[in-house]
Amino acid sequence: MTALWTAHQAVAATQGVTQGDWVATGVSIDTRTLQPGDLFVALKDVRDGHDFVAMALEKGAAAALVSHRPDGVASDAPLLVVPDVLKGLEALGIAARARSTARIAAITGSVGKTSTKEMLRTVLSRQGKCHAAEASYNNHWGVPLTLARMPADADFAVIEIGMSNPGEIAPLSRMARPHVAMVTTVAAAHLASFESLAGIAAEKATIVDGLEPGGIAVLNGDVATTAILQDRAGDIGAQIVLFGETAGAWRISDLRISRDVTVIGATSPGHDYLFKLSVPGRHFGLNAVGVLAVVAALGADPVAASLDLALWVPPAGRGTREIIQLDLANEFETIDLMDDAFNANPTSLAASLEVIAAGQPQDGVGRIVKGRKIAILGDMLELGTDEVAMHAAMAQNPHLQQLDLIHCAGPLMRHLWEALPQGKRGQWAATAAELAAQATRLVDTGDVVLVKGSKGSKVSLVVDAIRKLGHRRGDE
Known part of the structure; x- marks a missing residue:
């Protein structure tokens, strides 16, 4: 397999200390899914990942990112030692982003983040090498983990960014440095941490804070709080592209739901679309039109993407x-x-x-x-x-x-x-x-x-x- 991180590259990224000349072909935080050749990251969560370092090495991990050598681990074990493991993972993610030439999309929203991420993965993978997390890795460790796993030769990457409290999205967006940022919708979710729907919109809008110069914000033009999204994007000088059923340059002109499929007619600047999804749902259809807007903003082919959207099906538990x-x-x-x-x-x-x-x-x-x-x-x-x-x-x-x-x-x-x-x-x-x-x-x-x-x-x-x-x- 292709090397993802050499010992030299990982040390340069994290400013850590290691020994040996190991090569990692992946990055893992879980010994249950770890593959031989992975760099095991000993994060602290419900359990301390340091307790599993010995097991990870026994299962074939190339090395382990740790803050200290755990008990029972040999003194000559391939460890990458840093002061703080999470910050070390963040450093790997930042370094992976810095070396990448991929066109990157970041997605947030109260509903539909993961499904939209998977739609984008499906269609972009037909137009190049596309990297995205296999699960909803959208938080303070999920985003840097997704970036740290990004192959250097990826053509596209899709980064899902979530939040449960104020102030969480902007730092992750700045880490991802997307070329396109998308907000699927703003709805009553996580209201326990926010005073109002406007507060949720203000937080979602900060996904544009990490946009690269000349970046594009693809925003839902139908939601009542769309002005909050647009104002934030306008403040940083982003190009704004709206999608929706009633507003936007990318707009649904017809949508029909049957038991097995959703058939969507859509209009965009210079082109009309007729395509289907292999699953019923107005919400899926709306996000699919947003996906086409993102594809176009990334410089890929939205016409081909509209045909390939039929290949996508939602993951278990999501419709x-x-x-x-x-x-x-x-x-x-x-x-x-x-x-x-x-x-x-x-x-x-x-x-x-x-x-x-x-x-x-x-x-x-x-x-x-x-x-x-x-x-x-x-x-x-x-x-x-x-x-x-x-x-x-x-x-x-x-x-x-x-x-x-x-x-x-x-x-x-x-x-x-x-x-x-x-x-x-x-x-x-x-x-x-x-x-x-x-x-x-x-x-x-x-x-x-x-x-x-x-x-x-x-x-x-x-x-x-x-x-x-x-x-x-x-x-x-």
Whole structure:
């Protein structure tokens, strides 16, 4: 494999001390996924990474980035010793960015960061060598880790940047030094750490602070706080490109949702587009148009990208659709399951409800004659002081009102459950685990089912319980 870091390069980047002439082909922070040849970074989190250095070396790590030699590690072990391991990782990331000639996009937003990052990875990988994190590595260690892993010969890189508190985005943007910065949307997420939606917008807007000279800000022109985003971009002299359904140079002209696909018509300066995504969802379609704007801003081909967007599918827990076959001998005994259990706030929940409302249940195949549209919802977390009202207000969502039954889990979702008409009120349980134990009573053959909630609500347990009722189509 190609060398990512030589001992000499790593020492020059971190100003650390090492011995030996090792060569690393990757960077790892987890011995469970470490590959032979990786540089193991002994970060402190729930556990101290120094406790795993010996194991990492035994598994074939080329070296370990540490602040001291751990007990049980030989004195001649290939260690790169720095005063602070996180700062050492940041130094590697900064050095990787400095040596790179890649065109770099940075993405933030209250909803859709990871999905949009993966869309960009999919289409840019068809036009060159594209680097992006394999997971949602978007925080104070995830961004430098993503940069430190960036091959020197990458043509493109996509860096996801998140936040949970004020002041987190700008330093990461300055580290990434993107040529294009994108804000997918601004919504009520992490309100527990911010006084208002305007405060969230102001923080998201700081992704432009790290833009390279002549950089481009691709911003959602539909959100109520778009002026805050545009003002920040204008203050630093960035070129502003808007996308949206109602505003912007890149604009949706038509969008149609079916069970399996979203077909999008879009206009841009000098070109019209007609393309599809292999997944239903208005929110996915909007972000896809933003992706085309980013592709163009990076100097790549948006026409080719529009065709390649059909190759992208969302990762598990972020709106993936699957067919659960309850009886292998009967192809009609199925449940149509939408797994969106990774994250939730009012904006993303509304988007998912629109998708499931367009679903097509099957009649006459289950113990309940009429197939149903069902939502199983876990708490939306980190919404701040108005969290109770936000949950209850979802009962007025027009797409939720098109559903047949809503099951809820968690103390916050109880407020939505109580606001529902009696006829739509399914089961409520204090925890997702309790609801999962009732899986056979929650759904039936022929149903179309959405499961959604914040990750901390553990509503993914319900997804697993429904899957265990049968077999995922294709698994057999």
